[in-house]
Amino acid sequence: QVQLVESGGGLVQAGGSLRLSCAASGRTFSSYAMGWFRQAPGKEREFVATITWAGGSSYYADSVKGRFTISRDNAKNTVYLQMNSLKPEDTAVYYCAAPESYYGGTDQSKYNSWGQGTQVTVSS
Helix, strand or coil, rough: CEEEEECCCEECCCCCCCCEEEEECCCCCCHHEEEEEEEEECCCCEEEEEECCCCEEECCCCCCCCEEEEEEEEECCEEEEEEECHEEEEHHHHHEECCCCCCCCCCCEEEEEEECEEEEEEEE
């Protein structure tokens, strides 16, 4: 398994930006995809974005497409989530996750390592 530690959450006004970071350890970081998920109060955890092992391809939930950007720095064992034009409905605990195999995708069941989460609150 992989150990994951998120950081960068906080309180921001609508229209603002935040960048989340997730530091990984315990497995060769460049050998697997990474994903970001979020869970809003009273809702199920949902997929946000994923990026392939080399960073050459990424995929986003429709709700964040065009506003969020996932990226990774394999030399630093870190994946990022740049969040722009934030909306109150983006308020949630954000989790980074690593899949059991090299491929992640949107299915949470494919991910077996999770961070502790970081709170993002967007005020209107």
